[in-house]
Amino acid sequence: MTNPDLVVVGSLGLDTITASGERRENLLGGSVSYACAAASFYSRPGMVAVAGRDIPDEYIKIFDDFGFDRQGLRLEDGKTFHWEGRYHDDMNQRDTICTELNVFADFQPELPVAYREVDHLFLANIDPELQLHVIDQVKNPKFVVADTMDLWIDLKRERLIEVIGRVDMLTLNESEARHLTGESSLPKTAQIMLAMGPKYILIKKGEHGCMLFSRDKTALLPAYPIEDVIDPTGAGDSFAGGLMGYITRQSRSDWATICEALLHGTVIASFTVEAFSLDALHQIKDGDIEARLADYKKMLL
């Protein structure tokens, strides 16, 4: 097998999820799983993550089916990170029932030697200290994207701003953009964040799509409308993973390439939410992505 052309760092978890009237236990989840699965349709992602020895063999087999490089996956004594959540009927809100960090509590992402030469890096939502530690290990990356969340804006603001200064694109959701900048207008939040260093700011709005900003350009993208959302978990990570996979395959990061990558990320994420866990991504067949992409492009004016 060839070495990965994209490295993804994030959480690997066993999720218990209640959605669409069903409760499913210990599903394969975590940002690194969704992002790598999404990216695998375009590139060869290498995962940097930690799991406990309780992770089922069948889940490792799923990683292999997608063709992830697993050199960066550490198996440790103890239990895998566990999250339990319950979605409301309208799917736009969820309650966290419990979070057990387990082996993830002491996660120190160390990159295998083969990963240190990689051109493309996606730092999913983890502690900015760890994101910095990963950036430090990659010699000369061409395109680095970081995701974050409210927790780090509150607890590790300074370190997060350091991360933002070292990436090419920051992605976060609209409430996080407002929280980080103290500004309510999204175009203004983007300009404030661009001034921190990145070339691009990608604001995610869930079922309402996303907005991409550079210093002098804006792109607006509605989400693909799904008839039956079964489980929204992982939509954002799949979106980012599909985006990064496409950018990696093209080996370009100009405005037009990023815009096309957003379309691919949107389509991949639209599959994710049609089933629990990675199930829908796992069942994608030749032509499915292209067909939905064509359908989606027809809906855009």
Next chain:
Amino acid sequence: MTNPDLVVVGSLGLDTITASGERRENLLGGSVSYACAAASFYSRPGMVAVAGRDIPDEYIKIFDDFGFDRQGLRLEDGKTFHWEGRYHDDMNQRDTICTELNVFADFQPELPVAYREVDHLFLANIDPELQLHVIDQVKNPKFVVADTMDLWIDLKRERLIEVIGRVDMLTLNESEARHLTGESSLPKTAQIMLAMGPKYILIKKGEHGCMLFSRDKTALLPAYPIEDVIDPTGAGDSFAGGLMGYITRQSRSDWATICEALLHGTVIASFTVEAFSLDALHQIKDGDIEARLADYKKMLL
């Protein structure tokens, strides 16, 4: 002056609004004012509405500045409809402080003879009984659009469904679409509503744009991103008014024309929210709409 080529029926009000840290009293408002003002950039709208004799002369002058036909505006003894609302800091929520129907309580929209031959009709959000009464008076309209709201879905469901069966396009917001159909998936709500009769369903999502559905096509449109929203009142009515004005001017209602009309409606609404009342629409100069439309189209993928 020529007779109107578009008739708009709706409320005319004096609004007291608190938004963006300011409280402004007795502003010119109401769905008919916003929709006609928006439409006036493309067509000659005739307003069907009622006001009390307390309506300031300067507001009548504003109607004349926009070039509305006022044959359908009745002035009655008593006070004009009054609404008072207060927006939350994030502008996506508002509280109604009071609603005084006044002369609007007994509104019976009677169309002047000149209006009965009109090809284009916009029924803003009023009692479906009144909407039906207006449809009955127009001899052979080519394109009729109706808006509605939760109140009528609850109180006048049967009459509302009768309205829906007699219009070419129904427009409503996403929560209303779900409420009317009992379905949470927006594409499914659209198919249910299309089965009631209209050719098009337009679901408004406020700052998140809109979705247009026909039986076999979907269009997704993000809203134009505004840096400083001052007062969101009237955005939906301006959107519909701009849309109807454009359709009237083109005298076509095929899919491509409707899609282009959505872009115009979006741009007109983006001006509305940049000031209180009709102020921003009133100050639009030659070239402003075209410039923003070009800017907006560049943001769409």
